[in-house]
Amino acid sequence: MSLKRTLGTCYYPEHWPEEIWAEDAARMADLGLTWVRIGEFAWSRLEPAHGDLRLDWLERAIDTLHRAGLKVVLGTPTATPPRWMLDRHPDMLAVDADGRPRGFGSRRHYCFSHDGYRAEALRITAILAKRFGPKVEAWQTDNEYGCHDTILSYSDAARHAFRDWLAQKYQSPEALNRAWGNVFWSMDYDSFDQIDLPNLTVTEPNPAHTLDFRRFSSDQVARFNAGQVAAIRAHSTAPISHNYMGRIVEFDHFTLGRQMEIATWDSYPLGFLEDRLEEPPEVKRHYARQGDPDFQAFHHDLYRAVAAQFPSGDLPRWWVMEQQPGPVNWAPHNPAPAPGMVRLWTWEAFAHGAECVSYFRWRQAPFGQEQYHAGLLRPDSVPAPGYHEAAEVARELATAPMVEMAQAPVALVFDYASAWAWAVQPQGQGCDYFRLVFEIYRGLRKLGLSIDILPPDTARLNGYRLVLVPAVVTLSEPLKRALAMTGAQVLIGPRSNAKTAALSIPLPLPPALPGLDVTVSRVETLRPDMPLPMAGAGHVTLWREELEGGAEVLDRDADGRPVTMRAGNLTYLGGWPDPAFLRHLVIRACDAAGVATLDLPPDIRVRQAGKTRFVFNHGPGPVTFDGVTLPPAGVLRQGPA
Amino acid sequence: MSLKRTLGTCYYPEHWPEEIWAEDAARMADLGLTWVRIGEFAWSRLEPAHGDLRLDWLERAIDTLHRAGLKVVLGTPTATPPRWMLDRHPDMLAVDADGRPRGFGSRRHYCFSHDGYRAEALRITAILAKRFGPKVEAWQTDNEYGCHDTILSYSDAARHAFRDWLAQKYQSPEALNRAWGNVFWSMDYDSFDQIDLPNLTVTEPNPAHTLDFRRFSSDQVARFNAGQVAAIRAHSTAPISHNYMGRIVEFDHFTLGRQMEIATWDSYPLGFLEDRLEEPPEVKRHYARQGDPDFQAFHHDLYRAVAAQFPSGDLPRWWVMEQQPGPVNWAPHNPAPAPGMVRLWTWEAFAHGAECVSYFRWRQAPFGQEQYHAGLLRPDSVPAPGYHEAAEVARELATAPMVEMAQAPVALVFDYASAWAWAVQPQGQGCDYFRLVFEIYRGLRKLGLSIDILPPDTARLNGYRLVLVPAVVTLSEPLKRALAMTGAQVLIGPRSNAKTAALSIPLPLPPALPGLDVTVSRVETLRPDMPLPMAGAGHVTLWREELEGGAEVLDRDADGRPVTMRAGNLTYLGGWPDPAFLRHLVIRACDAAGVATLDLPPDIRVRQAGKTRFVFNHGPGPVTFDGVTLPPAGVLRQGPA
């Protein structure tokens, strides 16, 4: 299975004089780009007043790009409603958890639950689809759902929609009271109209209340996007995409993956390292010009899984829609990438199966919020360092354009609903779902493994030899059946199958897995400075479960208490493993599964793409691995092209 | 003097099917429990709609418990008004200092100043008192006043009540202006209706303004509780209690102590260590599974003093109403207690004079906000570790049920109004009243002393040999007289008698104690990293006073400036002592007073209960003391039972 690799960029013709469009297009083609994304922030220029449509300039821009041989992804401009929209819908703004409306003046200033704004978004989408549907090669809906913490809104629109959503789900207040356990503190409701959003309570609200609000909020995104998709499909057969972000877990991306042909994401390795990872300062310093060595890979694998949800017989289609090409402007600190990293990031995406890597943006903007965000060109149109690295990739691609892909030996289940459940009820500071899953992913990668990520309703595990199901708070029925039937080694826990769908503690106590006589009798959370030593390597930290039952004990802590217990191919893990304990767990599981592991130097990562193995040096110095010395930012391609 | 010791638990019949009530009751009796507290969160089930009373189930629950031989404490459910209450009184919510109403969805969502809600609280109290007054063995008003920072409310109801309170106190705006010194920044008022609550000012409000708001807020709690007490007394002769919390100083507990027969408190040693103590991380780690070695003892002594305010010739009656039996859910980190600690905590309460220790809760709840809060039973009704420790105490009590009590040799004055004064005008970060008094209490305990806590209006000091009066900002007339007359050694200061009742600086300058020629000529606060070395042991830190006058200088700092000065039995301390200087001060004072001190190992604490001495090992390892080796969580009982 393979797919042709391409490069692209993001272009804003509305930012530049029309006189230079043709030259820009020619330079893009000359650089070896295939795709150009346009239009996603241009609403005020497409419709400067309600109903006053100015689409001609966009058509001329598309035509100009086409004439240069480029393909166009057209974005719906709904992430940036113009100022006049607020006059029509003054209550369309999202509201933050403190009750403050999130005003006009930047972007994403809308509440997903506002029907008036949603109708406007569908209207402009339909207008664009009708006019450009026959013309463009692909679509993007909106831009970066969830960026700037924009999924959860505490607006009146959200309040009313949430009540409707609850009424649909529970049918009666009594049923809701039972499901949520509202008897607990006299929190019973007589009517759905009494239910407020779960912000600004005296102490924490009922976790079942908050979890339902999280589910509702995710559903609102899916509903909003589905509307745009339908509006486009009415007029266009071109594939549709959305550009996701890094570590946004507030909505279920798999649901959106089912709606659209292509999943894309916006990869900013240096910004993300600084602003959304728990790594200690010395690690952030070590990788300040390289980015975290696993964060991009994780999202490549995650969004490949999201793309795979679209019902089609083909390979999952996923892209990097925005690839950082130089310093950005929005992180706490914004260094320049080390030389070669733009090329490395591009090849890493291809190694994980990307169809296209598109650089954000063509030319650095001299005005607006992102003036210090590099482009392929400087503001004075001189090529920036990233341009030259993109050109190098383009030359390399010319002789080896195909992506090979194959199922990985290891599968890791990722579940957005569990991220919400942990956030709603962390039980201890630092107990975060994404963090735990990502630490496990990193542990797998450090042992040279290639990984497929799977959604939580996965029904078939065929072909995998090792399956990890950490922290999935409520197992779906399909996954339960698949786990019961698989011959793969399964490592499950901690906190897996720990809760009912209403986030209460089930009886019998967790994990209640068929055939596995293990009971979590008690849960405790630990200060980060008091990790519990294992009898063998490493520690359990942050989250620890006391295990009982007749299953075989595999690992014990230094006090002799069981930490992992096994029945057949199923191993339950009763705690948050530190890197050393995790390494031990993975090596043992891989040995049992017959999966080879590698002893990688710290900065090295590999990715097996079919018969090709890619080796990447993410560190600031040269590293020797397998007899070969990779320079900083080095990329090694082994096996058939 | 002695009292029979008992055990109890907190039970929520409304959370469980009625079918299992009888078995639960039988198991409680079998475990050796005497008391069961019920009802305090059940309003929505007692009155699902206004006036629709459903009291029969509660009667059946009480009867079931009675049939098993258990005694019942009935709580008024006013900490959890049902949702319909908000429809009747939309403005009943407390408002936080940022001006945001504190909404429905958890508990304690009421403003003490709201007369409409207060009337509803009195109504339900009267209904319960009338129905169950002849039946139950004790009462509890409301639940944990002040928990979740619920004393200070910035609502309209509070604003109007504060104005009335000020009008009563000052009679004229001119008198208020004079008392507050409103001339300072043109802050004069022409009318009480112009006075706002002291939040959201540009910079700090007048400290006299804020202090009066603190006094008012405390008075509102006393008024609210007094109403409930009167409503109960109209129908019941059973003793009344309230369950206080740890380190809540926003209202004057002594005032409430005068209203009710029994003082109880809710003791969560592990949660409190994590979320409300200034100890450094390594200390929190050391005691993570034991709790602070002095925090519980302090509150035992404090609430014994609160209980002693009730006018009665008997021993003060105080309980632990909620004893942590395992991990809790609400602290930053929630580890399990070390084995034996539940037993130790129970015996420690008895050693300080507790009549009853009641475990919270009988069975871990599978729903609602406290799912990971342990009970004596697990959610599946299997005994949890705490159950077995409670059973051990029950067996031990069976042969030695009596509490011996006697006056301690050392008295420590505790004054809620001083906590407010320090909070309003700390003069330096970290200068907190509770912190200073608790550090002094800890210093006394580390020298093996048993302590009585006294209220600030104490008029007689008979029987004490050492009296400490740290940081009492304004001395009451009775206490001034008692100090003048006592033959005990008195250690007073820093910042004692430093302010007028209006929180201004008095003339002559402080401390203005008769017979003591000492003047605090200047006050400074110090960075925590710049403690001032003493000429002898230790340092002064955080708060330092410059002392003048003819009194004898006892201690000087390394620069020769006086830090303590004495006349007769009265010693003034002009700074915040660190542990080493404090130890020196206490040993010298005890020597002068003829009180013996002990050289305790760090984790050991003792409590003299009449002729019985209890020794407790609060540390994670075995400790040898006085020739005996105590295991971790060890409890040693010496002398007559």
Place this chain on the structure above:
Amino acid sequence: MSLKRTLGTCYYPEHWPEEIWAEDAARMADLGLTWVRIGEFAWSRLEPAHGDLRLDWLERAIDTLHRAGLKVVLGTPTATPPRWMLDRHPDMLAVDADGRPRGFGSRRHYCFSHDGYRAEALRITAILAKRFGPKVEAWQTDNEYGCHDTILSYSDAARHAFRDWLAQKYQSPEALNRAWGNVFWSMDYDSFDQIDLPNLTVTEPNPAHTLDFRRFSSDQVARFNAGQVAAIRAHSTAPISHNYMGRIVEFDHFTLGRQMEIATWDSYPLGFLEDRLEEPPEVKRHYARQGDPDFQAFHHDLYRAVAAQFPSGDLPRWWVMEQQPGPVNWAPHNPAPAPGMVRLWTWEAFAHGAECVSYFRWRQAPFGQEQYHAGLLRPDSVPAPGYHEAAEVARELATAPMVEMAQAPVALVFDYASAWAWAVQPQGQGCDYFRLVFEIYRGLRKLGLSIDILPPDTARLNGYRLVLVPAVVTLSEPLKRALAMTGAQVLIGPRSNAKTAALSIPLPLPPALPGLDVTVSRVETLRPDMPLPMAGAGHVTLWREELEGGAEVLDRDADGRPVTMRAGNLTYLGGWPDPAFLRHLVIRACDAAGVATLDLPPDIRVRQAGKTRFVFNHGPGPVTFDGVTLPPAGVLRQGPA
């Protein structure tokens, strides 16, 4: 050029019984004071109800001071509008960035944009000017503009005034859209009435939007002050002043300097060290009783420059209006000054050209917000330690009253608008304009240099041998011309001339200085833990620019990339220098300029005042310099008096 030095104090007759005024005045005169500032917080006593004027007591107070031979500075009381003002103008309050009105109960609770309040302020100013204009020796407008973060207000009044200001500036929404680059995220406006204040947006607003709001806010202060100045001038020929604060950069002080004869500032060395400097804890501890060794000097030089803006042929007149005389009450920690520091601070001000140093305050207030703020007298009227140091200065002055002044060899440009630009668009945490300029100032001082600060529109650099222009984001035309013509050594950058007036990136790229072939091709910001080593001494930290061009490279980083480049006397600096690199830069520049540097011990600073050299020991221990040992707080005066 020289000026007579005097001392003064701040006095609040309204705080004390009239009976003691005369004695207070006599004691002031006896101490050797010349000036007394009064009245600035007394509005509620001057006009207890609207129109009810009570000016007689103030006249008696002035007369009493005059009779003792003292001169009076009368403050307009507009920083503390009385409570009745709010009834007349309920919407006069400033609003914070979270949208909360900043209420009555302290001071500065007004919005500069509120026309109703502004009219009241002008009214009371005119009343005072008319009554006391012929009588008082000087005026002060308002008090400490900007203290408590009071320049930026998000009120309705500010919103409407901002729209008018924008309409005046841009004339059409289209012009504004072009200037701001509103096409960027569809942020175009159709009308000025659609433009909101730049708070509470979803993510950062357009930096051009925020910068214009900053400019507008500064203009509002200038407008407010100009009104008062005009009201006073109508009735009085006495000089007018305002008392600025330390590190307040939210309005352009040079603009106000053009309005008034005298610039004063309020110097609180210990409070400022604690609450507004980035120094690490060990430095704050080292100087806890001394204050930062450069912060006062910087502001002396800055406000001398502000005073120099007033069109007059005379020496610039500047004072310290409030000199810290002991511990204050408002910093995180409030230690007492080391003995001698009050004298040192006073002499340091004189060495920098102060005409008067006035101690705040005469007597410590026993009530209100500043009870623990020392005065020259204690609350009981006994002299406090600061009194004796002031007396010592008075004795010293008696024999040497004249201040000598001369142009310094080194000039440093300071630009408030650049402070706003950096704050609006820092591009990295810690990248703050004041911090960078102050670090450079400190570097100059550590080499013994005396410095003149210049405004950003300086047109003549005659007489200077070294001129530093760091971080001035947009160079004014006069300064560009002056730099092109000067024969002085010029050190410019980083980020100098980096932006257009609309805060966009200019073409050609910066710095675009005539004759200097240097281009900043890329900007990056660095984690503070990753300074870039230079090939020679020191590092570049936080902010780094990549430089291209044909100019001579003076310094390279360890990787060989240019950091400074030169053409003739003009050197461009492409990064934020650490102290070691800065020292190297300054020494080289001074060598080239023929300016001598000194190798000062760490705690020593010098100031050349004409032919007199002052040497100050800012450290806690004795220091030997130039063969003389200065005790702690030592002041050495060398050369002709």
